[in-house]
Amino acid sequence: MLIAFFVENATEGWSALHVERTLGGGAAEGALGPAMLGLTMGVGRLLGQMVTLRGSEMAVLRGAAMLAAAGLVIAAAAPAPLIAYLGFGLLGLGVSVVAPLALALAGVHAAPERxxxxxxxxxxxxxxxxxxxxxxxxxxxxxxxxxxxxxVGAALLLIVPLMLLPRLRAAARPL
Structure with a gap:
């Protein structure tokens, strides 16, 4: 959750400046960066539950973190605002699922009294x-x-699947 919220809020706050200052876009183009992130995060949060019905929460969390990292890499390397919007959109779809799933997994894997x-x-x-x-x-x-x-935000997102490895290995072991 820490990484997801870090990347989410940092990107929301700095995506407009990236489009304007790094990519040479105007103010209206810059405003589309956080708008794209917010729109796709809304879609991702609405659809994230449906995705977990088709796959395990761990697999969805891993895939979402990797999608978000790929989106942030695309936004970082973008040569033009349109490519950055694509990156921010992929980031939004992925990162919107990470924090809610992490919170759910914290509850599921805790002892009932804790x-x-x-x-x-x-x-x-x-x-x-x-x-x-x-x-x-x-x-x-x-x-x-x-x-x-x-x-750096993308690299942090890639830590999420690595943190899941011990849990995934334990789940894969026969009883």
């Missing part, structure tokens, strides 16, 4: 990412540029 505590702690840690995302993105972009800052 479920409330596990969910509240996961939410608190997740919202910390929401608050530190934009300023940390600004710090990175000041030192290395917005393209590099978005690439």
């Amino acid at each position: 479920r409330t505590l596990a969910v509240s702690r996961a939410a608190m840690i997740g919202y910390f990412g929401f608050f530190i995302g934009p300023p940390l993105m600004g710090f990175l972009s000041e030192g290395f540029g917005l393209r590099a800052a978005f690439a």
